[in-house]
Amino acid sequence: MKQITSIQNPFIKSLVLLQEKAKNRRQTGTFLIEGVREISLAVKGNYEIETVLFYPEICSEIEAKKLAQSAELIEINKDVFQKLSYRETTEGVLAVAKSKSLQLSDLKLSATPLILVAEAPEKPGNIGALLRTADAANLDAVIIANPKSDLYNPNIVRSSVGCLFTNQIATASTAEIISFLKEKNINFYCATLQNSTSYHTQDYTKPTALVVGTEATGLTQEWRDAATQNIIIPMQGEIDSMNVSVAAAILIFEAKRQRGF
Secondary structure, eight states: OEEEOOTTOHHHHHHHHHHHOHHHHHHHTEEEEESHHHHHHHHHTTOOEEEEEEOTTTSOHHHHHHHOTTSEEEEEOHHHHHHHOOSSSOOSEEEEEEOOOOOGGGOOOOSSOEEEEEESOOOHHHHHHHHHHHHHHTOSEEEEESOSSOTTOHHHHHHTTTTTTTSOEEEEOHHHHHHHHHHTTOEEEEEOSTTOEEGGGSOOSSSEEEEEOBTTTBSOHHHHHHOSEEEEOOOOSSOSOOOHHHHHHHHHHHHHHHTTO
């Protein structure tokens, strides 16, 4: 079995670049995952694991091998592990995985899908929280419109606690997504302050997409003009908006309630 003990090793240097540079992730079609749960969920989500690196003081060879049996196994020392590890506390194991296509055409939807669309989310923490909510509600898909960041950014992998791998995800432009939803006869409800009706008055039992924007600027006019209906979560305090992941959760679980779940 291969062992790497130097942070100057060319392969290790390439993995550091995978952590730091979206360009390298795009060029290689790979990204880095750390943690037993995250790697396990990636395998369950049919991500191809190329390499598993483990630090034997924390994770045994047997445990590492169990995670992805067809992957190359590499033993690393403490220095290499600390160089690659993105989190302060992890289980001594990392994996190199192949990224997936994120095309709208790859989505497999049910007869009455429930989809979350997020337009131009910027903060990895918010994206991670949206993916966790989508997983909790077992949504058909999460679609990111006009993405501002690479979804395989280590901050998104980390903040989603593996839910990046448990959801069907696609990215596209706003125009492409609107066209896709209309083609599939999916009603879409846009959370916005302008020309809106209270969210709980709408019927989400039919094919539905719930669309949320950024906290700073909300949804673009393109979404508001095309919506089946613009909706709003009534506020009883002094502010007129809330965290995007919280708003999405309220809308999603109202739809789930209507559907009997």
